[in-house]
Amino acid sequence: MIWEITIIVFLMLVAIVLILLEIFLLPGITIAGVGGFLFAASGVIYAYTVGETAGHITLFLSLTAFAASFVWLLRARSFNKVALKTDVDSKLTSSRDLGIEPGDEGITLSRLAPIGKARIKGITVEAKSMDELIDENTPVEVLRVDGYNVLVKRKEQTDIHA
Structure with a gap:
């Protein structure tokens, strides 16, 4: 009888530890959660x-x-050392707010396939062909500015020797 009790206690303790690890430390559904469930089911x-x-x-x-255990871990605040506490206070600036307008000219900094980087009016932006x-390094002209997208086309080269 003592042997059965020892087996049951072991299975349930392992199950509780694995499930608590799954909840508090491991993101998503991992082996710890599945293992904890299997140990708990086996023990019961x-x-x-x-x-x-x-x-x-x-x-x-x-x-x-x-x-x-769950309540104790929540109240003990033992996970404050590993918890993410950073506030994101930056914001994305619209291309319109940067003063980029249709007709402006610039040069590609990377290949636009169809999206890449371009420098327009000295400002590096994400451009879309x-x-x-x-x-890369191709002159472009701004066709349209939609919020955060700058739509561009290859700048037409004029032949001055004609």
Whole structure:
């Protein structure tokens, strides 16, 4: 009888530890959560094979121990050392707010396939080509400014020797 109790207690303690690790430390559904569920199910099933009373007691005590551990961990604030506390206070500036307007000219800093970087009026922005791929260091002209997108086309080269 002592051997069965030892097995049940071991299974349930491992289950509680794994489930608490899953909740507090490991993001998403990981092996710890699945393992914790399997250990808990195994412990309860094994307890019911020992006897109905043992199964009821195991189920009640394990749920109580899990709830108590969960509440204690929340109140102990033991995870404040690993919790993310950084506030993001930056904001994205619209291309319109930078003073970029249709007709402005610039040069691509990276290949626009169809999106890449361009420098327009000395400002590096994310540019989008309308139809074609535009290589790096190609002169471009702004067609339209939509919020954060600057739509550009390859600048037409004029032949002055004609």
